[in-house]
Amino acid sequence: MGAQVVTITSGKGGVGKTTAVANLAVALAADGARVVCIDGDIGLRNLDVVMGLENRIVYDVVDVIEGRCRLRQAMIRDKRLPELFLIPAAQTRDKSAVTPSDMVRLCNELRGEVDWVLIDSPAGIERGFKNSIAAADRVMVITNPEVSAVRDADRVIGILEAEEKGTPALILNRLNPVMVRQHDMLSAEDVLDLLAIKLIGIVPEDESVIVGTNRGNPVALDPKSRAGQAFRNIARRLSGDEVPFLDLEAGNGLWARLAKLGRK
Amino acid sequence: MFNFFRPKRSAASAKERLQLVLIHDRTDLTPAALEALKDDLIAAISRHIEIDPNAVRINVAHDGREQRLVADIPLRSMARRRAG
Numbered sequence: 001m002g003a004q005v006v007t008i009t010s011g012k013g014g015v016g017k018t019t020a021v022a023n024l025a026v027a028l029a030a031d032g033a034r035v036v037c038i039d040g041d042i043g044l045r046n047l048d049v050v051m052g053l054e055n056r057i058v059y060d061v062v063d064v065i066e067g068r069c070r071l072r073q074a075m076i077r078d079k080r081l082p083e084l085f086l087i088p089a090a091q092t093r094d095k096s097a098v099t100p101s102d103m104v105r106l107c108n109e110l111r112g113e114v115d116w117v118l119i120d121s122p123a124g125i126e127r128g129f130k131n132s133i134a135a136a137d138r139v140m141v142i143t144n145p146e147v148s149a150v151r152d153a154d155r156v157i158g159i160l161e162a163e164e165k166g167t168p169a170l171i172l173n174r175l176n177p178v179m180v181r182q183h184d185m186l187s188a189e190d191v192l193d194l195l196a197i198k199l200i201g202i203v204p205e206d207e208s209v210i211v212g213t214n215r216g217n218p219v220a221l222d223p224k225s226r227a228g229q230a231f232r233n234i235a236r237r238l239s240g241d242e243v244p245f246l247d248l249e250a251g252n253g254l255w256a257r258l259a260k261l262g263r264k
Numbered sequence: 265m266f267n268f269f270r271p272k273r274s275a276a277s278a279k280e281r282l283q284l285v286l287i288h289d290r291t292d293l294t295p296a297a298l299e300a301l302k303d304d305l306i307a308a309i310s311r312h313i314e315i316d317p318n319a320v321r322i323n324v325a326h327d328g329r330e331q332r333l334v335a336d337i338p339l340r341s342m343a344r345r346r347a348g
Contacts, residue, residue, distance in 0.1 A: 147278050147285075154286050161329070183273035190279050194286060196328040 002111035003036075006118050006238065007136035008171075011152030013123030015144045016173040019209060021120040022050045023220040023228070027235035029084035030221065034114040036075060036085045038106075040132035041122035042097060045089035052216020053078065053086050062090035065102045071109055080221065085114075095127040100134030107135035116238075125159055133160065138238075139168040140200060145175055145186040154195055169200035171234060176205045201234035202245060203227050287324045291331050298322060305335065314340045 008017050008024075018041075025037045038061060039047035048054040059074040064087070078084035090097060103119075110117050121132035133139060139160055143153035153170070160168050172188055179185035186194075188202050206227035212219040219228035220235070226246070233243045288294060293301075302322045309315055321336040 147282055150282055151285055151289065155289060157329070158290060167329075180275070183275045186275050186278050186282075190275065194279065194282050196326070 003034075003107075003114045003117050005107045005111070005135050005137045006116065007040075007121055007132050007139045008118065008142055009121035009129060009132060009139060009156055009168075010123065010142045010149070011125060011156040012143075012149045015149050016142055016171075016203070017123075018046050018050050018120050019213065019218075020140075020142050020171060020173065020203075020231070020234075021047060021118050022218040023231035024235050024238070025051075025084055025116075025118050026078075026081060026218045027220040027232045028116050028118075028238070029078070029081040031235065031239070032083070033116055033239075034083040035116045035118065036087060036110055036114050037118040037120065038087045039089035039120050040103075040128055041120065042089045042128060043091065043094045044122065045091050047086060047120050048076075048088045049216060050213055051078065051086055051218065053088075054216075057088050060088045060090040061106070062093050062097045064106060065098055071106070083114075095122070095131065098131050100131050103131050103134045125156060129156075133163070133165055136165060139165055140171055141168045141195075141197070142171040142173050143191065143195075144173055145180075145188075145191055150186070150191055150194055157195060157197060167197050170195060170197050171201050171203065172199065173203045174205045175202055199245075200237050201230055203230040203234075204246070287326065287331065290326075290329075291324060293324065298324070305337075309337060316340060 008021050010017050021037050025035050029035045037047060039045050041047075042062065045060075048057060053076050056076045059069040061074065063069045064071050064074045074087050075085040076088065078086065107117055117135075119132050119136065122128035141153050141156055141160075143149045157168060160166070170192070172191055175188065176185055180187045188199065192199055204226050206219070206225060208219050208222060208225040209227050212222065212225070218231075219225040220231040222228045230246055233246065236243045302320060305322065306315065306317045306320055310317070315337055319338045323334050325332050325334045
């Protein structure tokens with residue numbers, strides 16, 4: 001059986017693409033799948049530091065494409081999960097070092113080796129983005145509940161539909177349930193209403209994501225992290241499981257539960 | 265909870281503003297272009313039947329990710345025309 005190639009993209013920068021790829025990759029690999037993630041952000045690589053693998057890089061994706069190494073040599077094995085690999089981006093090159101057909105060829109070679117190929121797209125809608133979606137079987141668009149991020153997500157969804165990549169699934173990242181309850185943040189319903197695509201997951205704003213990133217440990221490996229739980233749920237939905245959405249609106253604390261009782 | 269004097273909460277503003285911006289982004293139709301289209305439409309229809317130009321409403325409606333142009337053009341009734 002061949003791997004599924006999944007690309008995560010957003011239009012706007014800084015909404016959580018790299019964090020989502022790192023977390024979905026570890027969640028899938030922790031469930032026993034063989035996973036390769038590819039950093040598509042040539043010139044501005046970051047998936048390596050978010051995964052804590054920056055000290056192990058020898059070869060990168062451009063080395064593979066230009067034939068300086070074999071594919072296997074550029075696949076860095078994760079230090080925690082033996083079936084998880086990273087193909088890092090080149091840091092001293094730019095997006096034009098790779099073409100969409102290079103990505104298709106690379107992913108086709110990987111399809112026989114693993115179960116999942118996750119591609120971390122750069123921000124924007126130019127060459128790097130086009131490279132990142134070229135080989136994708138499925139695309140996930142990630143956004144935050146903010147006007148600029150939602151607007152850019154809509155642009156990207158429109159481009160994906162125009163390029164006949166199908167309608168992507170939506171990850172809503174950094175939702176703050178307290179602000180939503182105070183009507184000072186767009187709710188998941190608002191964002192879905194605006195973008196009109198299928199939701200695959202909601203990730204709450206969670207300080208543990210920053211702490212995990214500081215250490216190079218994706219929070220999907222932390223059983224206590226709520227964001228980690230949300231990423232694990234998205235990984236299971238990707239695999240085809242039906243997983244109910246976290247009740248973020250209600251929150252977890254005592255007061256939130258009392259408030260919920262009061263509303264009934 | 266409801267405070268009459270408090271301005272509208274910001275989430276509602278965000279949603280309303282996004283709704284308008286997304287229509288223009290998706291259709292590449294600016295409010296000015298929509299006005300021009302409306303004037304052309306009124307002129308074309310008026311050559312055939314009598315309408316009240318002030319009552320014409322043109323909007324972009326959306327159904328999921330599909331956009332459609334919706335025109336509401338009330339016709340002047342024959343009775344009123346004869347009486348006037």
